Amino acid sequence: MTRPTSRDVATAAGVSQATVSLVLGDKWPGRVSERTAALVRETATRLGYRPNLAARNLRLGSTRTALLVVPALTNEFFARVYTGAARVAAEHGFGVVLYPSPDGTGPARDPFASARAALDGVIASSMAAHALHAIGGDTLPLVMLDSDPRATGSAAHVNLAMADGMRQVTEHLLALGHRRFLHLASAVDSWTFDTRAEALTTLLGPGTELRTVRSPLTADDARTAMEAALAAPQGRPTAIVCDDDILAAGACKAARRLGLRVPEDLSVTGFDDLALATAVEPELTTVHLPAERVGEQGMTALLAVLEGTPWTAPDIPVTLVVRDSTGPAPAV
Amino acid sequence: MTRPTSRDVATAAGVSQATVSLVLGDKWPGRVSERTAALVRETATRLGYRPNLAARNLRLGSTRTALLVVPALTNEFFARVYTGAARVAAEHGFGVVLYPSPDGTGPARDPFASARAALDGVIASSMAAHALHAIGGDTLPLVMLDSDPRATGSAAHVNLAMADGMRQVTEHLLALGHRRFLHLASAVDSWTFDTRAEALTTLLGPGTELRTVRSPLTADDARTAMEAALAAPQGRPTAIVCDDDILAAGACKAARRLGLRVPEDLSVTGFDDLALATAVEPELTTVHLPAERVGEQGMTALLAVLEGTPWTAPDIPVTLVVRDSTGPAPAV
DNA sequence: CAGCCGGGGTAATACGTATAACTTGACGCG
DNA sequence: CGCGTCAAGTTATACGTATTACCCCGGCTG
Numbered sequence: 001m002t003r004p005t006s007r008d009v010a011t012a013a014g015v016s017q018a019t020v021s022l023v024l025g026d027k028w029p030g031r032v033s034e035r036t037a038a039l040v041r042e043t044a045t046r047l048g049y050r051p052n053l054a055a056r057n058l059r060l061g062s063t064r065t066a067l068l069v070v071p072a073l074t075n076e077f078f079a080r081v082y083t084g085a086a087r088v089a090a091e092h093g094f095g096v097v098l099y100p101s102p103d104g105t106g107p108a109r110d111p112f113a114s115a116r117a118a119l120d121g122v123i124a125s126s127m128a129a130h131a132l133h134a135i136g137g138d139t140l141p142l143v144m145l146d147s148d149p150r151a152t153g154s155a156a157h158v159n160l161a162m163a164d165g166m167r168q169v170t171e172h173l174l175a176l177g178h179r180r181f182l183h184l185a186s187a188v189d190s191w192t193f194d195t196r197a198e199a200l201t202t203l204l205g206p207g208t209e210l211r212t213v214r215s216p217l218t219a220d221d222a223r224t225a226m227e228a229a230l231a232a233p234q235g236r237p238t239a240i241v242c243d244d245d246i247l248a249a250g251a252c253k254a255a256r257r258l259g260l261r262v263p264e265d266l267s268v269t270g271f272d273d274l275a276l277a278t279a280v281e282p283e284l285t286t287v288h289l290p291a292e293r294v295g296e297q298g299m300t301a302l303l304a305v306l307e308g309t310p311w312t313a314p315d316i317p318v319t320l321v322v323r324d325s326t327g328p329a330p331a332v
Numbered sequence: 333m334t335r336p337t338s339r340d341v342a343t344a345a346g347v348s349q350a351t352v353s354l355v356l357g358d359k360w361p362g363r364v365s366e367r368t369a370a371l372v373r374e375t376a377t378r379l380g381y382r383p384n385l386a387a388r389n390l391r392l393g394s395t396r397t398a399l400l401v402v403p404a405l406t407n408e409f410f411a412r413v414y415t416g417a418a419r420v421a422a423e424h425g426f427g428v429v430l431y432p433s434p435d436g437t438g439p440a441r442d443p444f445a446s447a448r449a450a451l452d453g454v455i456a457s458s459m460a461a462h463a464l465h466a467i468g469g470d471t472l473p474l475v476m477l478d479s480d481p482r483a484t485g486s487a488a489h490v491n492l493a494m495a496d497g498m499r500q501v502t503e504h505l506l507a508l509g510h511r512r513f514l515h516l517a518s519a520v521d522s523w524t525f526d527t528r529a530e531a532l533t534t535l536l537g538p539g540t541e542l543r544t545v546r547s548p549l550t551a552d553d554a555r556t557a558m559e560a561a562l563a564a565p566q567g568r569p570t571a572i573v574c575d576d577d578i579l580a581a582g583a584c585k586a587a588r589r590l591g592l593r594v595p596e597d598l599s600v601t602g603f604d605d606l607a608l609a610t611a612v613e614p615e616l617t618t619v620h621l622p623a624e625r626v627g628e629q630g631m632t633a634l635l636a637v638l639e640g641t642p643w644t645a646p647d648i649p650v651t652l653v654v655r656d657s658t659g660p661a662p663a664v
Numbered sequence: 665c666a667g668c669c670g671g672g673g674t675a676a677t678a679c680g681t682a683t684a685a686c687t688t689g690a691c692g693c694g
Numbered sequence: 695c696g697c698g699t700c701a702a703g704t705t706a707t708a709c710g711t712a713t714t715a716c717c718c719c720g721g722c723t724g
Contacts, residue, residue, distance in 0.1 A: 003471075005681085018704060019703065021683080022682085032703075036702080051680085053681095054386055054680080055390050056680080057389075058709050063386060073411045074415060079411050083404075095429065097427065098428075139335075139380065249611045276608060279611070280581075280612050281585060337709095337711085348673075349674090349711085350676090357713095363673080365673090368672085383710085385711095388710080390679050391710080392679085392712070666723100667723085670719105670722105674716080674717075675715090676714090676715085684705105685707100686704080687702105688702090691699085692697105692700100694695105
């Protein structure tokens with residue numbers, strides 16, 4: 001009634017366990033005659049044999065499994081990062097397991113053990129870096145996603161060209177004549193957002209005005225933040241730069257509630273280019289972040305690190321997608 | 333340079349490996365004196381000892397890991413299912429690993445092995461049921477999510493009360509005076525959607541009209557489907573029942589492109605209650621599906637099955653959330 | 665004082681696999 | 695004919711843990 005082992009297959013086929021392992025391992029060509037190999041394979045499938053991965057992992061000292069640490073999977077961006085990472089992993093016979101509920105809601109007394117599998121390496125989003133040492137991931141090969149290249153020492157880095165993205169946003173808005181800006185920024189403290197904020201500040205030349213409001217990354221918070229910011233009609237911003245499409249969508253909505261038309265009275269930009277960006281009306285002008293590619297490169301980097309190859313790559317380029325939420329600055 | 337084992341801890345502490353295992357296992361109270369226990373624990377942390385999970389899994393014959401099979405994590409609904417399942421799992425010292433890229437895009441020659449970990453059980457969404465036997469999951473304890481209770485024999489089931497959800501939609505729209513309906517249905521063949529379609533057909537009494545258009549679950553497809561359906565001004569539907577918020581959002585957009593106002597000229601309803609539902613304008617009237625609870629109950633069910641306890645529970649209730657995308661049927 | 669008990673620990677083992685090291689027969693070749 | 699070679703397997707072992715069965719010794723009891 002219990003699952004058949006390689007030894008069961010061996011006795012059933014009248015060979016030794018080693019032979020079974022050799023055949024099914026598909027290495028060592030010529031070690032086993034084609035005739036017995038076929039016999040072994042046939043009995044294996046007949047018995048429904050599945051290798052015990054725990055045993056194999058123990059023997060090989062490697063699980064071919066990576067841990068992906070992200071804040072929340074319900075954020076489409078990170079779901080896509082996972083997808084990309086899992087794809088590349090599968091191509092190399094690797095698996096990807098997620099660190100559950102790092103948002104702090106879950107219990108996970110021993111978060112490392114809760115991954116249940118021995119791990120070969122860790123890919124961590126900077127937005128979840130605080131969880132890293134609790135995981136014990138600092139003792140494993142590590143790849144950081146979107147984190148300060150100067151900070152995390154030896155770890156490999158996969159970064160998006162956030163500053164350049166912000167440059168594109170700024171130039172686009174300046175060309176449209178905007179001079180008074182509001183930065184609807186994430187309340188999360190991370191390299192990602194810091195870099196953007198810094199880029200925005202430096203790129204906006206003299207003769208411009210910039211206010212910043214920090215808000216959690218939810219549409220509701222965006223709305224209340226907006227209502228406060230747009231209250232005064234005179235001197236109010238004409239362009240809202242949001243750190244996130246969700247914020248941007250919330251901003252558009254708040255604007256309309258306040259009787260402002262987008263983009264005629266107010267331009268709004270986002271980041272990420274989620275499905276949401278084209279679902280709302282007007283469709284969002286936003287910086288497209290190739291999330292899948294982040295995951296892919298993260299996994300590629302980890303594989304390189306595991307092989308001892310030093311890995312480095314230029315920042316992943318991002319591109320502004322101009323849609324309908326931005327337009328010429330109002331005449332006043 | 334290699335990771336310390338329990339034996340390393342043992343020699344360092346001057347005890348036997350068995351003692352280390354006993355202490356760190358925290359069972360068998362009284363088997364070890366408090367003094368040596370403290371010594372062992374101290375050396376363990378000093379050496380940075382982490383138990384080798386592959387070895388433990390092999391020894392115990394169980395990995396405390398479940399496989400969750402879903403179509404795509406980028407769909408917020410399934411991301412939330414995962415979150416719920418992972419939470420309950422963590423509470424019981426279990427892990428959840430995802431079946432990567434079952435949408436067929438990925439390579440995954442041996443999808444089962446690509447889970448990399450030996451598994452204790454499987455939780456499978458019916459929308460990915462076709463992948464099940466390829467995974468070999470049919471030989472493991474199985475919990476089915478939203479699948480035909482009559483179909484999958486012995487497996488435990490966790491179902492949403494889809495028919496009741498559709499009933500609420502129908503009654504809401506009928507009460508608003510609608511008589512001509514369009515069902516924007518998913519192109520995917522599954523119990524979920526079949527149940528809804530059947531419920532809709534039976535609930536709409538005489539004197540009503542129902543057309544059905546099947547479409548992939550993307551906003552773009554929804555739009556083209558809509559444009560075809562609404563082309564003829566006379567006899568066009570006044571209420572659009574969508575199988576999904578994404579479809580609903582697409583439908584709203586298409587309607588506006590065609591010069592129809594929502595909800596004045598056209599009512600639209602969705603399913604799921606994703607974040608999208610409140611991000612678009614008008615906010616969607618939609619059937620709220622407690623996705624997290626699906627994941628939680630799925631995991632709970634699996635845990636019960638693993639203990640040999642027969643598990644059964646009533647369908648998870650769903651509730652219509654009335655927002656701004658539905659209104660009285662237009663006069664004509 | 666012998667016998668027994670139990671606290672506190674240890675030695676031994678099995679889990680299922682991959683692979684290194686060894687065996688065996690057949691065969692070719694000098 | 696004897697030896698090296700090679701194909702085709704097999705035997706043995708280790709991976710690191712959890713747990714069972716055992717052991718030792720001090721103290722209590724009859």
